[in-house]
Amino acid sequence: MKPLIIALALILATPLPAYAHPRPPRDLRQLAQQTGIKIGSAVDIAALRAESDYRKVLNREFSHVTAENAMKWESVEPQRGTFTWADADTLVDNARRNHQQVRGHTLVWHNQLPAWLTTGVADGTIGNAELRSILRDHITTQVRRYKGKIRAWDVVNEVVEEDGTMRQSIWLTHLGPGYIADAFRWARRADPHAKLFINDYNLEWNAPKIETTLALIKDLQAQGVPIDGAGFQGHLGIQYDYPGDWANVMRRFAGLGLEVAVTELDVRMELPVTPEKLATQAQYYSRALTDCLSVKACHELTVWGYTDRHSWVPGWFEGQGSACLLDESLAPKPAYQSLLAVKSPR
Ligand code: XIL
Numbered sequence: 001m002k003p004l005i006i007a008l009a010l011i012l013a014t015p016l017p018a019y020a021h022p023r024p025p026r027d028l029r030q031l032a033q034q035t036g037i038k039i040g041s042a043v044d045i046a047a048l049r050a051e052s053d054y055r056k057v058l059n060r061e062f063s064h065v066t067a068e069n070a071m072k073w074e075s076v077e078p079q080r081g082t083f084t085w086a087d088a089d090t091l092v093d094n095a096r097r098n099h100q101q102v103r104g105h106t107l108v109w110h111n112q113l114p115a116w117l118t119t120g121v122a123d124g125t126i127g128n129a130e131l132r133s134i135l136r137d138h139i140t141t142q143v144r145r146y147k148g149k150i151r152a153w154d155v156v157n158e159v160v161e162e163d164g165t166m167r168q169s170i171w172l173t174h175l176g177p178g179y180i181a182d183a184f185r186w187a188r189r190a191d192p193h194a195k196l197f198i199n200d201y202n203l204e205w206n207a208p209k210i211e212t213t214l215a216l217i218k219d220l221q222a223q224g225v226p227i228d229g230a231g232f233q234g235h236l237g238i239q240y241d242y243p244g245d246w247a248n249v250m251r252r253f254a255g256l257g258l259e260v261a262v263t264e265l266d267v268r269m270e271l272p273v274t275p276e277k278l279a280t281q282a283q284y285y286s287r288a289l290t291d292c293l294s295v296k297a298c299h300e301l302t303v304w305g306y307t308d309r310h311s312w313v314p315g316w317f318e319g320q321g322s323a324c325l326l327d328e329s330l331a332p333k334p335a336y337q338s339l340l341a342v343k344s345p346r
Helices: 002-013 028-035 045-050 052-061 086-097 115-122 128-145 170-175 179-190 207-222 246-254 275-294 334-340
Strands: 038-043 064-067 101-108 152-157 195-200 229-232 235-237 259-270 298-303
Touching (some): 028 038, 038 101, 101 128, 101 179, 101 259, 128 179, 170 179, 179 195, 246 259, 259 275, 275 298, 275 334
Parallel strands (some): 038 064, 229 259, 235 259, 259 298
16 A cells, blocks of 8 residues: 555656646647647638538637738728738638737739739829838828738738749839838838838748848848848648758747747648558647747647638649548548647756
8 A cells, every 4th residue: 555655646746747737739720829839720701601510719819810811902902092901801800809819911022913013003093102102101191091900010921932032023013122121111100119020931941041031130120120020931742852941940040039920821732632641740740839939939720720611722723632630521531639739848
């Protein structure tokens, strides 16, 4: 009897290591609480409105949200001077009711621009000076509208090419390289408390893109431009190696005094789905979370849609799919379980 009691007393007296939580998290919201990072999802507004199961799971699991499309320029100003905020408002209102923080996505991009803007620039009816004031008004109007309601804005998205040159977007070719500094300054003026991010894909591993983006940020900082964070989209695929250096890359950006975030994580695969592929996918998801947790400045991990029912992947990558944490019927996949199992070093 006695040795048993002693053994029991020893077990009870042994302090838990700092990272060990008595109970494994029951869902992503609890995981976010326990690890201290924000876990988010991109949101399909039509689904949020029409599908009660989609809404329920989104609001149960996620403490951070990004509009997948609803805050892009073509969504908010489809005709010049005609603003359509209903979808973006729906996201922001739902977030407030469900204690979710919001990432604003995105102010300056070369895609999903309204036709009036691209054609006006192409046919010369919108000159460069006018284009600059259109951009300033767009940023000011949108950021002001959600002032105090957006934790972080993706101010500029995908401004660097794969080869490390600056993207030849209409912004660069018509306004010159200063458009980036201008965009951050206008955004800061419109909402001084929102964190202002630069966001890009393949920034997890692509050396020329990484070096140019770091140099760009240093240059902006030297000019006193307000920039607070760097977002790594994180569109991964299991047919490619996991970007094994990602945590180090995050640390380099953090070394400039920036917050870093995983802003659009998904892990696609060539179809058909097999249990082996799902197991590999699960490792990619848990490694991404582990990498974020290993970098003190990483405060957010957002997935680009949480269910295969609403994922951009099948429409954009032929023959690929199943990129999300939950399947079409909202059942958790191994990737979901693998996130809950990640041990936080924090
Ligand atoms: C994608 C959306 O998911 C699609 O619905 C839309 O048709 C195209 O854009 N990088 C980004 C996101 O910054 O805005 C993109 O979202 C995916 C790639």
